[in-house]
Amino acid sequence: MRSFRFNGSRIVKTGIAIFLTATICLWFGWPPVFAVITAIVTIEPTVSDSIKKGLVRFPASAIGSAFAVFFITLFGNAPITYTLAAVATILACSRLNLHAGLLVATLTSVAMVEVIHDNFLISFFIRLGTTTIGLLVSTAVNMLVFPPNYRTDILKSIQSISERAGSMLEHTFRTILFDGDANLQEDREIVKRLTTEIRKTEKLIHFQRDEASLYPWVRNREAELQMAERQLLFLHNLEFHLDALLRVPLHDIEWTKAERDLIMHAVTALADDLRHSTSYDHEKHQHQLKKITDLFWENSKSVTASDAMHPTLFPPEFTILYELITIYDLVDKFFDPDSVKAAREAEI
Template identity: 65%
Template structure:
């Protein structure tokens, strides 16, 4: 639903930009096709991107127009004109690093071959005018109509990622602790999907940061963006530590039934914290963490005394507990990023 909303708004803005661009070109008696092409490709996810790429697309389009006029004057409307105009436009844009404008410039160059028959210089300046119109109209529409604002999408996405991570965490430890199959494996697909959601949200945060830098009125939300970045980084680390559990020899774990239950209780509480943010209780969280930490040190003493099964590496029990303790700390930072930063500053002083 979120993707449909995102693309739906972009489609509406593209339609409005096309309509306004065509009207302006008709008013000046310019052929609107070139301006419309420019307007279509200039609608970007953020106003900042529209402006940045527009700055590149204008000279690129001028290059394409110039080559079209030049080769039409030499060869007229012929196959070699299309070929040379397109090839030289692409080569020049690559040479000048105008990659964002390459498509518009090439389309402009080949489209002009069909419509220019005389008055080459006037046609060249008309193409610049239509390109400028498409750039300005699309940028203005992007800025005024449904101005990009991804804050709600970012918050919703972070909550969903946290809830999904909680579910994956519980399923993962259910497999580790109670699945009796000898060849049991943790599903890596669901962890990979979680990572994809995190990357998508990082993109939205980048979009919102660009908008905040561009619009002074939105600059006051920079703290909110910074908070979202911190929370997402903790979820990213959580995803990493979940992934580490996939590669353990799960059929060699020697925990007793009571130890498994202690761990699973802690995991269930942690999963509930991630799925239901309103239920998070810092004191309860720390108590569960202490139980896991105590078990970690007990296992550290007992297992490493006679580590014949894993003589060259840490036993899986310690690795699992280490990952779980790390995840507990990440969840605590996820809900209290400012508190953690404050405590670090005090220690440094």
């Protein structure tokens, strides 16, 4: 649903920009095709990107137009004209680091060969005018029509990642404790999807921060963005430790049934915290962590007190409990009251 809404707004804005651009160009008596091409590619995910890339696309389009006029003057409407205009535009834009405008400039250069027959200099300035119209109209539409706002998407995405991580955590430990021979390939795929979702959310935060210079309401929510970044970092670390759990050898785990039940109870409570953030209880969280920590030290003592030669690798029980304690600490930081307070203050 989120993706559809985002793409839908981009489609509507692109359509409005095309209509307004074509209308203005026709009012001036200029061919609208070049302006429309520019308007289409200038609708970026953020207004800031539209402005930044627009400042690159204008000189790039000017270069493409200039090469088109130059080679038409030399060779007329011939195959070599299309070739030289395109190649020269690509080389010049690449050399000048105008990569964001390279495609538009090349299309403009090639398209101009077909429509210019005389008055080459006037045609060149008309192309600059139509490009300017396309840039200005599309940027204005992007700013005023459905202004980019990723706040809701960011918060929903973080909540979704948290819920999926909680479900995976519970499933992974249930498999480790009670079904050691099971295939964890599905869990590994879930970890990969979590990583992808985290990357997408990081990009949304980047988009939202880019708008801070243009929209005061974005600047006023800087504390909320910082909180979202911290939570996303904790989720990324959580994903790392979940992946580490999936790599622990599950054979020869020597926990008793009571110990397995104790661990599973703690994991279930932890997973519920991740799935239902509003019901997070710090005191209950610390109580469960104390039980797991005590079990961790008991296991450590049993290893050091063993008459057998000390192993070169940690026993799987040791590693699993260490990862679980680390995850408990991450979840506690994820629900840091200071972060929640900062978010609420940002909404005022």
